[in-house]
Amino acid sequence: MARDVQVTFDCADPAALAAFWAEALGAAVQAPPPGYASWDEALEAFGVPPERRNDASAVVDPDGRAPRLFFQRVPEGKQVKNRVHLDVRAAPGLSGEERMAALEAEAERLVALGARRLERHEPSPPLDAGHVVMADPEGNEFCLD
Numbered sequence: 855m856a857r858d859v860q861v862t863f864d865c866a867d868p869a870a871l872a873a874f875w876a877e878a879l880g881a882a883v884q885a886p887p888p889g890y891a892s893w894d895e896a897l898e899a900f901g902v903p904p905e906r907r908n909d910a911s912a913v914v915d916p917d918g919r920a921p922r923l924f925f926q927r928v929p930e931g932k933q934v935k936n937r938v939h940l941d942v943r944a945a946p947g948l949s950g951e952e953r954m955a956a957l958e959a960e961a962e963r964l965v966a967l968g969a970r971r972l973e974r975h976e977p978s979p980p981l982d983a984g985h986v987v988m989a990d991p992e993g994n995e996f997c998l999d
């Protein structure tokens with residue numbers, strides 16, 4: 855792909871949702887600008903009032919391979935099913951029961967972090983290897999694939 859891509863989530867609590875996705879993906883919440891020990895310190899220096907300091911957050915891949923995930927606060931809640939969603943590749947190279955067991959283990963880990971399990975789709979060869987549909991803490995659907 856010729857251009858960088860950022861995936862943006864509208865949400866109510868950017869810091870909390872960024873923390874969830876950082877843990878879920880083995881990524882990191884984006885560090886504050888150089889010279890600042892924390893985002894709160896940086897935002898204070900930039901003149902951002904306290905009530906606006908959770909307007910946005912981001913998650914980055916420490917290796918720089920995956921797109922940046924950006925979380926922005928919006929006033930309205932989620933209304934309908936996502937038209938675009940993330941597939942978290944939790945069982946690459948696995949098949950059958952071994953694959954489904956790996957997906958179930960990852961689903962349990964993510965539920966402990968605040969996700970909800972929505973449904974399991976059994977493998978149906980030749981094209982579908984099976985997957986688990988989940989929702990993040992704010993209800994955004996994603997698949998464990």
